[in-house]
Amino acid sequence: MNLTSDNIAPAHEAVLEALAAANRGPARPYGHDDVNARVEAMLSEIFETEVAAFLVTTGTAANALSLAQMVPPWGAAIGHAEAHVMHDECGAPEFFTNGAKMVGAPGLDGRLTPASLSALLARDFWTPPTHVAPAALTLSQATEAGTVYRPGEIAALTEIARDKGLRVHMDGARFANAVVSTRAAPADLTWKAGVEALSFGFTKNGAMAAEAIVLFAPDLIKNLAERRKRGGHTWSKGRFVAAQIEALLADGLWLDLAKTANARAAELALGLQARELRLAFPVEANEVFVWLPAALHEALKAKGAAYYVWSSDSTAPERRGGKDEVIARLIASFATTSKEIASFLSAIDAVRAPGKKASRSPGTPLF
Numbered sequence: 001m002n003l004t005s006d007n008i009a010p011a012h013e014a015v016l017e018a019l020a021a022a023n024r025g026p027a028r029p030y031g032h033d034d035v036n037a038r039v040e041a042m043l044s045e046i047f048e049t050e051v052a053a054f055l056v057t058t059g060t061a062a063n064a065l066s067l068a069q070m071v072p073p074w075g076a077a078i079g080h081a082e083a084h085v086m087h088d089e090c091g092a093p094e095f096f097t098n099g100a101k102m103v104g105a106p107g108l109d110g111r112l113t114p115a116s117l118s119a120l121l122a123r124d125f126w127t128p129p130t131h132v133a134p135a136a137l138t139l140s141q142a143t144e145a146g147t148v149y150r151p152g153e154i155a156a157l158t159e160i161a162r163d164k165g166l167r168v169h170m171d172g173a174r175f176a177n178a179v180v181s182t183r184a185a186p187a188d189l190t191w192k193a194g195v196e197a198l199s200f201g202f203t204k205n206g207a208m209a210a211e212a213i214v215l216f217a218p219d220l221i222k223n224l225a226e227r228r229k230r231g232g233h234t235w236s237k238g239r240f241v242a243a244q245i246e247a248l249l250a251d252g253l254w255l256d257l258a259k260t261a262n263a264r265a266a267e268l269a270l271g272l273q274a275r276e277l278r279l280a281f282p283v284e285a286n287e288v289f290v291w292l293p294a295a296l297h298e299a300l301k302a303k304g305a306a307y308y309v310w311s312s313d314s315t316a317p318e319r320r321g322g323k324d325e326v327i328a329r330l331i332a333s334f335a336t337t338s339k340e341i342a343s344f345l346s347a348i349d350a351v352r353a354p355g356k357k358a359s360r361s362p363g364t365p366l367f
């Protein structure tokens with residue numbers, strides 16, 4: 001019963017096989033190999049446009065390098081106040097941009113809204129040289145709250161950004177889950193909606209360590225090769241990073257894996273709701289945030305259930321918890337089984353009514 005993160009999952013078999021295949025014989029170094037070229041071509045096909053891809057091995061590097069291509073040291077990147085780039089990257093975006101400012105805007109359910117973005121940009125503290133100037137908008141897809149942006153929502157935000165001269169980055173650590181959830185074309189969720197650079201995550205979706213910086217705006221390519229090398233993310237045996245991504249993109253495996261993860265999260269969410277537990281955010285991808293009474297939380301921990309306790313200012317009023325309740329963050333991956341979800345739910349039943357067997361209706365699917 002380990003629902004702490006999607007990165008506790010193993011690497012997918014196909015990824016390990018691809019690594020073994022890439023290990024047969026020599027290949028040109030530093031990303032000048034055939035696998036890298038094939039991955040770039042596959043990404044261009046998936047996004048229905050010519051893209052440039054720079055592969056790295058962590059999402060933090062993908063985000064920080066992308067933002068550094070967009071934001072000068074005296075600039076600001078705007079994102080959701082609770083975004084990964086704001087809190088969970090140990091200052092890497094600030095470090096890679098040589099000290100730009102990360103500025104958070106509020107928004108319910110982890111999503112920025114046109115109103116919150118416009119309000120922040122309309123503030124009077126953006127006049128250089130006294131103040132930093134906003135230079136980029138960064139959106140997380142899926143968000144830290146496990147919600148997703150629809151193409152129209154992305155376009156509305158990027159239009160505001162573009163009007164103010166901001167570049168647009170998307171943190172797609174869980175982009176696959178968002179594609180599956182929205183059923184939108186990858187192109188509609190990115191460049192067609194105004195996104196100029198995407199950190200396309202693979203690690204949480206079956207890779208061992210592989211992420212792609214996908215550039216839709218050709219001018220953002222300039223000096224990224226140098227910046228990535230300087231940042232220590234240019235693998236000399238780059239084929240091994242590329243091979244992981246190729247394995248996941250082939251035959252839509254990345255979508256199949258994300259579908260499984262999302263389906264497991266939906267099963268879990270339905271089971272929790274059937275047990276009258278309140279979700280803190282709508283469940284739209286592979287993450288479930290649920291309010292647990294503190295006593296239930298302690299009892300589940302004692303039974304060996306593993307998950308993180310979350311805190312957020314982003315829950316909607318009707319989804320706020322009560323006193324003595326904590327938010328449990330439960331994440332499903334491609335490797336999570338229905339059996340594991342069922343044992344987590346049974347553990348709740350066992351705590352609440354020891355010795356009794358629960359019979360609950362499964363409810364209707366969420367998506």
Ligand SMILES: *Cc1c(COP(=O)(O)O)cnc(C)c1O
Nearest residue numbers: 058059060061084140144171173
């Ligand atoms: C996991 C994650 C990342 C990448 O994290 P790394 O540990 O650096 O690979 C980036 N953004 C979000 C939203 C994430 O969940």
